[in-house]
Amino acid sequence: MAFEEIVGQERIVEILKKTLLNNTFSHAYLFEGLEGLGKKQMALEFAKGVICSQEGMKPCNVCQTCRRIQEGNYPEVNLIQEDGTIKIEKIRELQKDIQMKPYEGRKKIYIINHAENMTVQAQNALLKTLEEPPAYATIILLTVNGNSLLPTIISRCQILKFRPVEIGKIQQVLMEGRGVSREESRMVSSFSNGIIGRALKLLEDEDFKRIREEVLKLTEEMLRRDTINLLESVDFFTKEKNQIEEILDMLVSWYRDLMIYKETQELHFLMNCDRIEEIQDQSNRIGLKKIRDIIFIIDQTKGNIKSNVNFQLNIEVMLLNIQEVLVW
Ligand SMILES: [Zn+2]
Numbered sequence: 001m002a003f004e005e006i007v008g009q010e011r012i013v014e015i016l017k018k019t020l021l022n023n024t025f026s027h028a029y030l031f032e033g034l035e036g037l038g039k040k041q042m043a044l045e046f047a048k049g050v051i052c053s054q055e056g057m058k059p060c061n062v063c064q065t066c067r068r069i070q071e072g073n074y075p076e077v078n079l080i081q082e083d084g085t086i087k088i089e090k091i092r093e094l095q096k097d098i099q100m101k102p103y104e105g106r107k108k109i110y111i112i113n114h115a116e117n118m119t120v121q122a123q124n125a126l127l128k129t130l131e132e133p134p135a136y137a138t139i140i141l142l143t144v145n146g147n148s149l150l151p152t153i154i155s156r157c158q159i160l161k162f163r164p165v166e167i168g169k170i171q172q173v174l175m176e177g178r179g180v181s182r183e184e185s186r187m188v189s190s191f192s193n194g195i196i197g198r199a200l201k202l203l204e205d206e207d208f209k210r211i212r213e214e215v216l217k218l219t220e221e222m223l224r225r226d227t228i229n230l231l232e233s234v235d236f237f238t239k240e241k242n243q244i245e246e247i248l249d250m251l252v253s254w255y256r257d258l259m260i261y262k263e264t265q266e267l268h269f270l271m272n273c274d275r276i277e278e279i280q281d282q283s284n285r286i287g288l289k290k291i292r293d294i295i296f297i298i299d300q301t302k303g304n305i306k307s308n309v310n311f312q313l314n315i316e317v318m319l320l321n322i323q324e325v326l327v328w
Contacts, residue, residue, distance in 0.1 A: 003045050006038040006041055006042055006045070008164075008166070008170070012042060012162065016045075016049070026157070028130050028133070028139045029159075030160070031142045031162060032159060032160070033144070033161060034195055036201070037165075037195055037197065038196065039162055045059060046109075048069045048070065050138065051069065051074070054066075076109065078094070078097065078110045079111045079113065080111065080112045081113040084117065085118070085119055085122075086115070087119055088119060088122045094110055099134070101136065108136055112126075112140070113142045115143045127156075165194045165195070170196055173196065174200075178203070183274035187273055188202045188203055190272075211246070212250055218230075219251070221233070223282060223285060230323060234316055253272060256271070258279060258286060261280065262288055262291070294325055298318065298322075301314055
């Protein structure tokens with residue numbers, strides 16, 4: 001890995017590179033942004049840059065130090081990563097460790113992943129360290145939600161916000177970097193919400209592919225006005241209840257594609273661009289107003305399900321309502 005391989009966070013790369021060049025490290029950083037945007041890799045690159053002892057551009061990414069940090073095998077770079085909450089004991093360990101001067105390399109780096117999972121006690125303990133950190137130490141907090149951190153912690157950190165990336169850029173990375181086909185990379189990046197980590201995960205996610213097939217099959221069944229199968233597909237929704245939001249989003253994306261195609265005939269705005277033939281076919285068979293009504297029904301169901309109204313009933317009503325729109 002290298003700074004250049006972190007997709008779409010050029011602004012942050014630039015800031016950190018400048019810091020490395022001028023040797024002006026803060027004692028504490030807060031990397032904030034959604035899961036999958038490259039926060040952890042960015043922290044590792046920065047750690048390499050701080051510790052790498054080669055001349056010239058840092059990190060060099062080839063010296064033994066850089067390689068060991070990348071492998072998580074360098075004693076002065078500590079990644080704190082817990083499954084659940086981060087308890088005060090973990091921070092006490094950090095505090096003990098941070099007092100020991102570095103013997104290998106010039107600096108010590110502590111990366112706390114999912115810092116929002118620190119208990120208040122843990123945060124209070126960490127605050128003491130942030131107030132008087134040893135000169136050789138840098139602490140990098142990674143979080144998906146800075147609001148869960150004490151304001152006193154945040155105020156001691158240099159904050160860098162990671163933002164979602166343009167779909168086109170993710171598509172390009174998948175095509176050029178991973179050799180994924182144009183259609184698949186476009187479809188996957190459309191469903192990634194601008195999060196490169198999510199796009200990469202979707203590429204290999206068999207569940208995503210299977211569920212999507214089911215959803216697209218359902219749209220065809222509804223068009224064929226197949227009521228018996230339709231009620232059977234309630235089972236599918238119940239079984240995949242945990243993914244209901246994604247499933248409803250897939251359905252909306254499908255009908256939105258039908259609408260876009262109907263109105264513009266433009267292919268490059270479509271999310272499901274690997275299924276052009278079906279989009280063309282279905283959009284020829286449903287009127288524009290009906291497509292709008294269907295999207296409205298799905299959106300309404302999304303809201304109802306969020307407010308915890310009877311799940312199965314909601315799905316049945318949604319399917320029957322969509323069917324009614326199609327038949328009428
Ligand atoms: Zn190096």
